Amino acid sequence: MTSYNDINSKENSFDFESFANSDLFSAVLIKDLNNTWYTGGIPGAGENFTEVVTFLREICQNYKRVMVIGDSMAGYGALLYGMHINADKIIALSPQTTVSYAENMMMGDTRFVNWFKLIRDFPEDAKNLREGMRNSGARSVDVFVSTNDRQDVPHARNLEGIEGVNVTYIDAFDHWMTSQFKRYGILREIVSSFLFDIKTDVRNSLARLNRIIKNVIQCEKYLASNGDLIAVFKLGNNFNLGNAINADKLGFKVNIVTFNGNYKRTTYHLKLNDMIRNARDGFFEFRVPLPSSANDSFIVSRQTLYNGDTTENIGVTDNVFTIHADSTGHQGARSDAVGMDDLTGQMTINPGEWENRTCNDDFIMFSPYIAIDAGRYMARVYFNGRFDDGSRVTLDAAANHGAVFASRDYENMNGLAGYFCLPLCVHEKIADVEIRLRLSGRFNGTIDRVVLETLSSSPC
The missing domain is CATH 3.40.50 (Rossmann fold)
Structure with a gap:
């Protein structure tokens, strides 16, 4: 070789x-x-x-x-x-x-x-x-x-x-x-x-991969209801993929893109094996609070990933949908929490290392590792200060020491109500979850508090 x-x-x-x-x-x-x-x-x-x-x-x-x-x-x-x-x-x-x-x-x-x-x-x-x-x-x-x-x-x-x-x-x-x-x-x-x-025959093998991957999700639907975005996926009934691909490596990235407000993109990573385990009668449901203000429209795209990267290069393209929010949509100010974990005392942060200094996609805050059960959550990070124009902030949730399963990108901090928020939908218990804040730009101020609110003990 x-x-x-x-x-x-x-x-x-x-x-x-x-x-x-x-x-x-x-x-x-x-x-x-x-x-x-x-x-x-x-x-x-x-x-x-x-x-x-x-x-x-x-x-x-x-x-x-x-x-x-x-x-x-x-x-x-x-x-x-x-x-x-x-x-x-x-x-x-x-x-x-x-x-x-x-x-x-x-x-x-x-x-x-x-x-x-x-x-x-x-x-x-x-x-x-x-x-x-x-x-x-x-x-x-x-x-x-x-x-x-x-x-x-x-x-x-x-x-x-x-x-x-x-x-x-x-x-x-x-x-x-x-x-x-x-x-x-x-x-x-x-x-x-x-x-x-x-x-x-390599060309036939690539064509077969294309067909198999496309048929994993037979159909999907997204709708806005009672302030939530509900995604429903009909999974294919043949998951004998062992001879063609490694099902452990197949997953999907759902991007929710807004036209207005302080954040532009919220992303969720779904693994096929997790979806199969948590499906009911072949249907997998995913529900999060709407990432849009009332009466706004937003775009939802689903990207297929294999081994962490897009499958577009073998002809499996993104599915894109336009969703119209109902009047109960919100920008994160609504709190229907039935419980809350305050992680402030254990968060890792050293303002002296990054305050008044330009950051280049640097992490400026880590919560402690925690275990969370199945349910729906809202992570919130409270701050006091000002971000320079052009700064970008990403709030994400990661498991297993760095594997991101949800993130939200903020590109406009003007008028922000003093906190960042990220809705989470968890279908089964996850150990070693951390909430992290990443900055590209400059921030003068302090990170004061990080909490994880429980919205529901059921993910659906």
């Missing part, structure tokens, strides 16, 4: 290190820290290209089948090493296929030409891999390139038409698509297809 690196790369970091720790195969991780596109020596393997190839051949003699994989510069290295050791399989993701200065300029790829001018002592077949691949003993070569990267596409076309070389163009991602292949499990699927001698 070859590994991409750049001029700031660390010596002991490898792109494919997570795949090396397996009981199914042995792995050798190789990295060219000199940026010679694997045409020179590698510390620990050989002082020049010939010695490195000899080193790899000796290792390969102990195994029935050999695969070489790499991306970008290391994609070139995978092709170069693979054809010299007659690998059974070569996987090259977003590779360069020529390190000729002139040929790259003709392709319109100027990204690495200054590095290419510094490379000396090329192997005879290394400058342009096309002829070398024609005469290679490698049995099967798969090249994957994103059509969104116009500089990568000519390199892939350079290998088209060669026997045993299969070029796949992916209408998604970019040059760094290897990280997305990892995130969606595609890279593991590619490796497994070689290990178990099964066929795989």
Whole structure:
């Protein structure tokens, strides 16, 4: 396995290190820290290209089948090493296929030409891999390139038409698509297809992921009622996702965007497994006090996340709704609390560290860790002072030492009634919850009090 690196790369970091720790195969991780596109020596393997190839051949003699994989510069290295050791399989993701200065300029790829001018002592077949691949003993070569990267596409076309070389163009991602292949499990699927001698089609796999993820929530509805925003999700009845995706990593981000008032966005993070556990007859309900003044309209968008990032790059787009608030909407001044925890005495705050100083998205207040039961809550942080124009404040709630499950962004503190507030909807007990305040800008004053009001012992 070859590994991409750049001029700031660390010596002991490898792109494919997570795949090396397996009981199914042995792995050798190789990295060219000199940026010679694997045409020179590698510390620990050989002082020049010939010695490195000899080193790899000796290792390969102990195994029935050999695969070489790499991306970008290391994609070139995978092709170069693979054809010299007659690998059974070569996987090259977003590779360069020529390190000729002139040929790259003709392709319109100027990204690495200054590095290419510094490379000396090329192997005879290394400058342009096309002829070398024609005469290679490698049995099967798969090249994957994103059509969104116009500089990568000519390199892939350079290998088209060669026997045993299969070029796949992916209408998604970019040059760094290897990280997305990892995130969606595609890279593991590619490796497994070689290990178990099964066929795989990456484009079909991505299309299947798209269909599965889109059908997790079959329909959804948002409505304003009695001062609350109610969200209802109809969950799909087939959650056997194990063969396609890791359901633990699938979740949703619900954004509530207002047009008026002091805050612009309130965000809630929902995990699929939590929704499944707390659904009733296939329906999951989420209810929070309306984030809007009376008779205002606001936007609700639901974004699908996998492994913490958006799935828009595989065609799963946001669902967007316009909601009209009823006359009982509020900006947070209403308090229907049936209980309250005052966390002021235990909050972590040191005004001397940030008062009268410009903050750049710095935390200025932490509540103590507390456990909260299922129910609906309102977190409030009271302050006394003034924020400079242009300052931004985020009030959030985090669990498990930093995992944010709710947040609210304030962009206009003029006329604010001396406190920030964040509604919470909790479906099951959460341990180690903390309320935090983050500032970008300047504040002259003090944080006086933080409380967590219980609005209801039921989340719905």
